[in-house]
Amino acid sequence: MELQWDDNYSVGVPQVDTQHKELFKLFNDLSNALSENHEFDNLQLFLSRLGAYVVFHFDSEEKIMEEYRYPFLKEHCEIHERFKQDYSVLAKRFKGGSQVTMEGIRDTIWSWLLKHVIDETVAVADQAFGRYVATLKAVETYEGKN
Secondary structure (H helix, E strand, O other): OOOOOHHOOOOOHHHHHHHHHHHHHHHHHHHHHOOOOOOOHHHHHHHHHHHHHHHHHHHHHHHHHHHHOOOOOHHHHHHHHHHHHHHHHHHHHHHHOOOOHHHHHHHHHHHHHHHHHHHHOOOOOOHHHHHHHHHHHHHHHHHHHO
């Protein structure tokens, strides 16, 4: 299971797009480690790296959205918070040897990335933010010409 970046996933905000590409890479690193049957400690390391980057990305993205005065910022932050909580629970359960599997973690992350980054039908997905930014830039360009 691998995520391939496609320029159609771009939200048009370079910093966010760069971070999304890194999320895809880290997900693929984790997925490959799982497929290659890495040892528990190594899998834990991949899981920790991805988790830390998710937190960094969310914080960064929320600051950018705040700068643009994104009207769905509150809802977007709530989705981020829910995912961080879900991810934390899964990671703790995996570390503690519970029934959660790396496949379950991988599927959860896969689903979230697809829905949050790519799905244009979700009002608070990053694609919606990208359309919002593009509209703001178009208005600024139009007003600058008049």
